[in-house]
Amino acid sequence: MISLIVPAFNEALVLRTLYERVAAAAKTWGDDWELILVDDGSVDETFHLASEIAAADPRFKVLSFSRNFGHQPAVTAGLSYASGDIICVIDADLQDPPEELLRFIDKCREGYDVVYAIRTKRKEGLPKRIAYSTYYRLLKKLASIDIPLDSGDFCVMSRRIVDVMNALPERNRFVRGLRSWAGFRQTGLRYERQARQAGEPKYTLSKLIKLGLDGVFSFSYKPLHIVMIIGLVLGLGAFVLGILVLAQYLSDVTVLGYNPRNARGWTSLMLVILFATGVQLFGMGLLGEYIGRIFEETKARPSYVVGRKVNF
Numbered sequence: 001m002i003s004l005i006v007p008a009f010n011e012a013l014v015l016r017t018l019y020e021r022v023a024a025a026a027k028t029w030g031d032d033w034e035l036i037l038v039d040d041g042s043v044d045e046t047f048h049l050a051s052e053i054a055a056a057d058p059r060f061k062v063l064s065f066s067r068n069f070g071h072q073p074a075v076t077a078g079l080s081y082a083s084g085d086i087i088c089v090i091d092a093d094l095q096d097p098p099e100e101l102l103r104f105i106d107k108c109r110e111g112y113d114v115v116y117a118i119r120t121k122r123k124e125g126l127p128k129r130i131a132y133s134t135y136y137r138l139l140k141k142l143a144s145i146d147i148p149l150d151s152g153d154f155c156v157m158s159r160r161i162v163d164v165m166n167a168l169p170e171r172n173r174f175v176r177g178l179r180s181w182a183g184f185r186q187t188g189l190r191y192e193r194q195a196r197q198a199g200e201p202k203y204t205l206s207k208l209i210k211l212g213l214d215g216v217f218s219f220s221y222k223p224l225h226i227v228m229i230i231g232l233v234l235g236l237g238a239f240v241l242g243i244l245v246l247a248q249y250l251s252d253v254t255v256l257g258y259n260p261r262n263a264r265g266w267t268s269l270m271l272v273i274l275f276a277t278g279v280q281l282f283g284m285g286l287l288g289e290y291i292g293r294i295f296e297e298t299k300a301r302p303s304y305v306v307g308r309k310v311n312f
């Protein structure tokens with residue numbers, strides 16, 4: 001059986017087309033399938049429409065959150081409710097065409113545990129494309145595991161890897177990172193990412209930034225390491241400079257027109273203070289990112305709350 005997980009937040013405009021295209025494409029991969037639509041607290045007609053489709057087709061299942069928890073919790077919920085042997089994750093807006101899935105499913109049937117999608121052409125504007133591309137390359141440098149470049153959550157997975165991911169207890173879930181972490185046999189297939197079928201993107205800039213930070217801070221402690229090294233170098237430099245300044249004060253010599261006994265040097269002092277406090281604040285902020293995540297994990301609240309279920 002094949003499970004499709006589709007997170008949707010205010011996607012009423014695309015729901016019907018999504019269902020029709022999935023149902024048509026499903027004929028190529030076999031009759032036994034289910035589609036789990038995870039309604040992430042939509043405030044439009046998404047739930048209403050989804051229930052209508054579900055009433056007519058028992059393979060269409062709806063999981064509705066009590067409020068908007070975000071895309072990653074929605075994928076997480078879908079993964080734990082899916083009962084298929086092969087599990088696919090796609091977006092509701094048809095940017096990942098269901099017709100492409102057959103290639104991925106076939107690859108999975110060959111014995112791969114994860115077949116992730118590599119985006120060749122993006123239909124977004126240039127600034128967004130540059131931002132994505134830089135981010136993925138930075139993440140690859142920082143992350144302690146090998147997260148493939150330019151691949152999002154669109155993928156097809158085997159039962160055993162989904163079981164591994166479901167068993168991971170962490171709450172701040174960066175799904176594509178957990179997927180790489182789980183290991184087994186993984187491969188990527190290229191595809192052309194389509195433009196959104198209808199409606200506005202539901203990933204706001206702040207949600208995107210949160211996702212990006214989760215990727216870095218949940219999979220790497222290298223930022224802490226880098227700041228530690230910077231602090232060490234600056235500290236050593238300050239120590240040496242301090243000794244020199246003290247020696248200069250005691251010996252009363254003038255270097256580059258500067259003599260500590262004449263209390264000049266306001267500019268250099270300001271520069272040092274501003275730079276040092278900047279570095280310190282940055283370091284503290286960085287610590288805060290980790291501590292905030294530790295705080296989230298210790299509270300141990302679930303990452304989503306299911307309000308309504310249809311066809312389960």
Ligand code: UDP
Nearest residue numbers: 007008009040070071091092093201202203
């Ligand atoms: N989405 C969601 N919860 C959110 C934001 C987005 O479930 O809080 C879903 C959305 O409905 C879509 C998918 O996540 O199916 C990807 O979102 P979007 O298309 O807005 O992102 P983009 O394709 O621009 O990265």
Ligand code: MG
Nearest residue numbers: 091093095196
């Ligand atoms: Mg989209």
